[in-house]
Amino acid sequence: MGRRGVSAGRGRAAGGTAAAARAPWRAPDRARVTRIRARLAEVYGVPVAPPHGDGLAELVLTVLSQSTNDRNRDVAFLGLRDRFGAWEAVRDAPNEEVEQAIRPGGISKVKSRRIQMILEAIGDPLDLTHLADLSVEHAQRELCALPGVGRKTAACVLLFAYGRRDVPVDTHVSRVAGRLHLLREKAPFEELHDAMLALTPPGAELELHVNLLRHGRRTCEARRPRCDECALRLMCPSRRA
Numbered sequence: 591m592g593r594r595g596v597s598a599g600r601g602r603a604a605g606g607t608a609a610a611a612r613a614p615w616r617a618p619d620r621a622r623v624t625r626i627r628a629r630l631a632e633v634y635g636v637p638v639a640p641p642h643g644d645g646l647a648e649l650v651l652t653v654l655s656q657s658t659n660d661r662n663r664d665v666a667f668l669g670l671r672d673r674f675g676a677w678e679a680v681r682d683a684p685n686e687e688v689e690q691a692i693r694p695g696g697i698s699k700v701k702s703r704r705i706q707m708i709l710e711a712i713g714d715p716l717d718l719t720h721l722a723d724l725s726v727e728h729a730q731r732e733l734c735a736l737p738g739v740g741r742k743t744a745a746c747v748l749l750f751a752y753g754r755r756d757v758p759v760d761t762h763v764s765r766v767a768g769r770l771h772l773l774r775e776k777a778p779f780e781e782l783h784d785a786m787l788a789l790t791p792p793g794a795e796l797e798l799h800v801n802l803l804r805h806g807r808r809t810c811e812a813r814r815p816r817c818d819e820c821a822l823r824l825m826c827p828s829r830r831a
């Protein structure tokens with residue numbers, strides 16, 4: 591997924607919506623979070639995705655997801671698994687072979703090097719299941735110490751693989767949550783993750799992440815938010831007139 595950064599027009603808040611420039615940001619209270627969460631659930635439902643338990647696969651998948659769509663990410667991931675069969679083989683292969691296997695996912699030179707560096711840094715055994723038994727903070731620190739791994743990638747591993755309490759803030763989530771004033775727009779990445787976690791009710795980590803992401807893809811798009819048809823427009827301080 592692309593990195594953060596919503597274009598900011600002259601005199602406008604990030605996201606290009608005129609109303610946001612006039613409305614100062616205040617941290618949302620619990621009632622506001624509850625209303626937004628409920629409205630999103632009415633529109634998109636409550637996602638169900640039990641943790642799959644394979645943190646290493648999730649980590650590689652998240653690296654492959656950068657700057658591409660889900661389909662190309664999945665093709666690249668399957669290419670890797672089909673060609674090498676085991677993560678040890680990916681780690682030890684010549685870089686050109688790994689790059690070739692993941693080429694459908696784009697920027698394959700960068701991603702292939704990053705994947706191999708991560709696998710080398712993990713060492714033997716190539717396994718992350720111990721993360722499920724660490725505190726979330728400890729597991730975040732361990733993941734973020736790996737080459738090129740930041741809070742979003744760590745959160746994907748902890749939430750999707752192990753069902754731990756963390757929330758990935760990707761480009762869609764940060765944009766939509768910023769426009770809704772759930773998060774402070776343009777805040778540093780670390781702050782966005784800490785704030786997102788603080789406002790998310792325990793047990794709603796997957797739901798809020800997925801539904802904000804869906805809303806960003808379907809309605810609150812980066813360049814053209816479709817405020818006139820948005821289910822959240824009456825509670826959105828950034829809506830366009």
Ligand code: SF4
Pocket residue numbers: 607766769770809810811815816817820821822823826827828829830
């Ligand atoms: S009204 Fe909806 S589409 Fe428009 S900025 Fe707000 S959340 Fe996005």
